[in-house]
Amino acid sequence: MSLSKAVSTEYITTRGRGLGGILEKTFKYWALAPALVLLILFTLYPVISLVVMSFHKNESAGGKILWTFVGLQNAHRLLFEDYVFKAALRNTLIFVGAVVIIEMLLGFFLALLISRIPKGKGLLRTIMVLPIFVPAVAIGNMWRLMYSYDTGIFNQVLEAVGLSPVLWLSSPNIAMISVIVVDVWHWVPFVFLIALAGFESLDIETMEAARVDGAGGWQLLRLIVIPLMWPTLSVILMLRTIFAFKVFDEIWLLTRGGPGTATEVLSLHIYKVFFLQDLKGYGSLISVVTIMMTLVMIYIFRRQGRR
Amino acid sequence: MGEFSGRGRLFGYLGAILACLITLLPFLWILMISVKRPIDISSGTLKFIPTLKNYDRVLFSKGSDLPLNITNSAIVAVGVMVGVLVVATFAAYSLRRLDWPTWVTAVLLAWILIFHMVPPITMVGPWYLAFRRVGLYDNLFGLILAHITLNLPLGVLLMVSFIQEIPKELEEAALIDGCGQVGAFLRVTLPLVAPGLAAVGILSFVFSWNEFAAALNLTARATMTVPVAITKHALSEFTRHGEMAASSVIATIPAVILMFIGQRYIVKGMTLGALK
Numbered sequence: 001m002s003l004s005k006a007v008s009t010e011y012i013t014t015r016g017r018g019l020g021g022i023l024e025k026t027f028k029y030w031a032l033a034p035a036l037v038l039l040i041l042f043t044l045y046p047v048i049s050l051v052v053m054s055f056h057k058n059e060s061a062g063g064k065i066l067w068t069f070v071g072l073q074n075a076h077r078l079l080f081e082d083y084v085f086k087a088a089l090r091n092t093l094i095f096v097g098a099v100v101i102i103e104m105l106l107g108f109f110l111a112l113l114i115s116r117i118p119k120g121k122g123l124l125r126t127i128m129v130l131p132i133f134v135p136a137v138a139i140g141n142m143w144r145l146m147y148s149y150d151t152g153i154f155n156q157v158l159e160a161v162g163l164s165p166v167l168w169l170s171s172p173n174i175a176m177i178s179v180i181v182v183d184v185w186h187w188v189p190f191v192f193l194i195a196l197a198g199f200e201s202l203d204i205e206t207m208e209a210a211r212v213d214g215a216g217g218w219q220l221l222r223l224i225v226i227p228l229m230w231p232t233l234s235v236i237l238m239l240r241t242i243f244a245f246k247v248f249d250e251i252w253l254l255t256r257g258g259p260g261t262a263t264e265v266l267s268l269h270i271y272k273v274f275f276l277q278d279l280k281g282y283g284s285l286i287s288v289v290t291i292m293m294t295l296v297m298i299y300i301f302r303r304q305g306r307r
Numbered sequence: 308m309g310e311f312s313g314r315g316r317l318f319g320y321l322g323a324i325l326a327c328l329i330t331l332l333p334f335l336w337i338l339m340i341s342v343k344r345p346i347d348i349s350s351g352t353l354k355f356i357p358t359l360k361n362y363d364r365v366l367f368s369k370g371s372d373l374p375l376n377i378t379n380s381a382i383v384a385v386g387v388m389v390g391v392l393v394v395a396t397f398a399a400y401s402l403r404r405l406d407w408p409t410w411v412t413a414v415l416l417a418w419i420l421i422f423h424m425v426p427p428i429t430m431v432g433p434w435y436l437a438f439r440r441v442g443l444y445d446n447l448f449g450l451i452l453a454h455i456t457l458n459l460p461l462g463v464l465l466m467v468s469f470i471q472e473i474p475k476e477l478e479e480a481a482l483i484d485g486c487g488q489v490g491a492f493l494r495v496t497l498p499l500v501a502p503g504l505a506a507v508g509i510l511s512f513v514f515s516w517n518e519f520a521a522a523l524n525l526t527a528r529a530t531m532t533v534p535v536a537i538t539k540h541a542l543s544e545f546t547r548h549g550e551m552a553a554s555s556v557i558a559t560i561p562a563v564i565l566m567f568i569g570q571r572y573i574v575k576g577m578t579l580g581a582l583k
Contacts (some may be wrong), residue, residue: 028405035398046433
């Protein structure tokens with residue numbers, strides 16, 4: 001580094017005049033500036049304004065928004081009055097817990113299974129990568145059509161074997177499971193692809209040595225494969241947990257949080273309160289609380305990661 | 308990994324086939340619905356004469372906004388791709404190679420990482436209010452800026468890890484040969500991180516094309532993107548299933564094409580992001 005610094009300093013002092021020289025001297029600043037401006041205007045400012053708004057309430061008057069300071073009124077509402085928030089929090093925890101466990105297990109074992117086959121992995125990758133990059137709203141539509149009471153594939157199969165059809169998306173007990181199934185379908189490929197890449201970079205010789213020493217399949221998995229894969233697995237675990245926490249698009253399309261509050265999650269609740277009910281101050285408070293929960297999750301995962 | 312015993316291989320292939328079938332089933336189902344007549348959809352028959360009527364209707368009927376939505380989505384996605392490439396690459400280079408104090412790099416990367424993990428809907432509210440004030444609401448440029456910001460974390464983090472892999476000595480050689488720092492970046496480092504640029508470009512195009520929460524609240528009829536339009540259409544009472552399926556199929560086409568073209572880069576970028 002010192003060499004390049006010395007050389008570039010010399011270059012600038014000998015030839016650094018005019019526009020080129022200025023661009024050269026200030027390179028490190030203007031290269032970072034656009035990103036910095038975007039981050040300040042579009043992430044720092046919104047966070048600050050959310051905090052400020054969460055102590056206010058809004059009224060519309062002649063196309064303008066009037067803000068009134070209400071102190072902790074929004075917080076009181078959040079803690080003691082808003083039963084939908086409690087349902088949304090509970091549903092989010094159930095949803096995140098369920099999808100993360102199922103996706104990790106399915107993705108991991110599928111990758112383990114498939115890492116043994118000599119051919120066809122490329123084709124499988126091509127197919128499995130599809131759900132990740134298709135618009136979530138299209139995925140919502142696909143599954144809406146498959147869950148459809150009259151014409152969906154699931155009820156057609158049920159009827160074909162003589163069972164009665166099911167209200168997949170509008171019965172309170174089943175809607176959450178249906179939504180979880182869609183998310184599992186959507187994101188198992190992500191866990192699978194990364195775990196497969198992890199398996200392929202594992203040291204085969206360690207594996208062979210253990211096998212020669214008489215380790216059976218289960219021992220091999222528990223004592224060697226999982227410990228070696230742990231760094232990869234813990235990153236996938238963190239990414240899936242935090243991204244499942246954001247879920248919005250598919251659920252909005254599948255159930256809009258219903259029936260009742262059966263599939264209402266935090267993101268949907270924020271959207272409904274802020275935009276549909278036009279309670280901007282209160283919606284801001286829920287947003288601030290949600291951001292704090294994300295920070296806590298990041299903190300926990302980082303501490304785990306350091307061990 | 309290890310030896311392939313006959314049984315392991317058999318289960319491997321069975322798993323692979325099953326995984327393919329389950330992954331493809333929803334795609335095949337919606338594709339089938341999209342070429343059925345309403346009567347074939349409600350009877351649920353598998354024997355039917357395919358028709359392109361649904362596609363014709365969503366693309367070319369008078370009341371359809373879908374062509375406009377596609378244009379909007381394309382403009383936004385291309386703008387976002389270019390924007391993210393430029394902003395993220397320069398920022399990543401500056402942070403990694405241009406002598407910032409350690410704390411500056413650490414704070415910025417941490418902030419970016421946190422923003423990457425916060426639910427976007429929490430940011431959309433303040434964006435909406437600010438955009439209304441400054442005239443960026445219902446404006447494609449506003450949506451482009453919002454999407455660039457949403458994609459910036461992935462872009463910066465990926466570019467940082469790609470740039471780290473380029474040996475510094477190459478740039479130093481260019482500096483000795485009389486290149487300035489800017490020249491060394493443009494002529495030496497940039498060509499070497501081309502695979503990273505491909506990954507970031509394709510990923511940000513696809514994410515912008517797919518993005519829903521911000522587009523839903525920052526656009527109105529004239530600027531509506533495809534996902535917003537599809538949702539509005541799908542949730543209205545009078546929607547025909549065939550048309551809903553056709554418009555969803557159309558919405559997935561660009562992403563699928565890009566995936567096939569750029570698969571190597573994307574899978575590499577995605578796994579790199581997770582494995583590092």
